[in-house]
Amino acid sequence: MTTATEPDTRPTALELGTDVLYLSKQDVLDLAISRTEILDHTRDALIEHGHHRYEMPAKIGVHPYSEVFxxxxxxxxxxxxxxxxxxxxxxxxxxKKFGLPQTTGLMVINDVESGVPVAIMDSTWVTAMRTPAVTVLAAAKLHPTATTFGMFGCGVQGKEHVRYAAEALPKLETVYVYDTNAAAADALIAELQTDVPFTIVKGDSVEAVVKRSEVLSSATIILKEPLAVVKDEWVGAGQTILPCDLNTFWDPRTTKRADKFIVDSIDEHELFAEMGYFPDGLPTIVAETGEVLADVVAGRENPEQIIVNSNIGMAVCDVVVGRAIFDRAVDRNVGTTLTL
Structure with a gap:
């Protein structure tokens, strides 16, 4: 809060090319953008992507260590x-090493007409919100009648997947959660059970969760070599699988034999395959997630199909959500104005 002895640095008026708005994670949280709004913004971004009304090169990166990017x-x-x-x-x-999140980052939003940067913001919250939003939007399109959902990984992403499932999958009755750290699953249930309209159940095992769930998602670790924690023989007809961790958690044989393999971005999956994240080869891709949401390409065509929909995160979703955050911050005088 600004006091009498502090300069007022709130963005009452940003001067293009001179000022840039800095938004901390707390600033973004203070804007109270709802999950329903995030779903709407993310859906819009995916539909624009599905109609190919965007520009987005595949992710470019550097790799200081073999396991990071x-x-x-x-x-x-x-x-x-x-x-x-x-x-x-x-x-x-x-x-484990530093007590820090696996993923952090910053985002810059620019003015389209002049090109100058207008905002710099923490992107941790944006990533945590738009990732599960994509999952549940795809789940709602591919499996709208689902009554059971299985979630692997009970950290920040796992919790948000459960919260977002409550927003987008109204027929859900039971959500099964599993984490190698049993305490994380217990904590998720304790925190969320009173906030969602379905029953959250701690899974006895990975196999049990897979066999009890119509829709499944995983937000665990991303590694080049598949861990194949979920065995192919556990997956049956009619299931919808939505990994957020590339080719790591699931048996590659499942993805190869699926009736449909859908991805958020073909370019990005091909890039990851070149980097070695699909050592058994990239399965044949039939559509992109946005194409399915935009009804450009059919999603599920019969109840027996096994569908794998891999979503690893697209910048189109980030910048659309980021622009909405910036617009609200300016409207509500939130953030700190810095000089370029």
Whole structure:
């Protein structure tokens, strides 16, 4: 809060080319953008992507260590007046090694007409929100009648997937959760059970969760070599699988034999395959997630199909959500104005 002895640095008026608005994670939280709004913005971005009304190169990056990556994620979505870039890293050992999140980053939003940067913001919250939003939007399109959902990984992403499932999958009755850290699953249930309209059940095992769930998602660790924690023989007809961790958690044989393999971005999956994240080869891709949401390409065509929909995160979603955050921050005088 600004006091009498502090300069007022709130963005009452940003001067293009001179000022840039800095938004901390707390600033973004203070804007109280609802999950329903995030779903709407993310859906818009995916539909624009599905109609190919965007510009977004595949992620480029650097790799200081074999298990980590930094990615630059630029995008332009004309229909949403959104252009910018997210700079994000993934360090799988951060939680154990430093007590830090696996993923952190910053995002820059630019003015489309002049090109100058207008906002710099923490992107941790944006990533945590738009990732599960994509999952549940795809789940609602591919499996709208689902009454059971299985979630692997009970950290920040796992919790948000459960919260978002409550927003987008109204027929859900039971959500099964599983984490190698049993305490994390217990904590998720204790925190969320009173906030969602379905029953959250701690899974006895990975196999039990797979066999009891119509729709499944995983937000665990991203590694080049598949861990194949979920065995192919556990997956049956009619299931919808939505991994957020590339080819790591699921048996590659499942993805290969699926009736449909859908991805958020073909270019990005091909890039990851070149980097070695699909050592058994990239399965045949039949559509992109946005194409299915935009009804450009059919999703599920019969109840017996096994569908795998891999969503690894696209900058079009980030910049559309980021633009909405910036617009609200200016409207509500939130953030700190810095001089370029």
């Amino acid at each position: 930094f990615h630059a994620m630029p995008a332009y979505v004309p229909g949403k007046n959104a252009v910018g870039c997210k700079w994000i890293e993934c360090y799988p050992n951060n939680p």
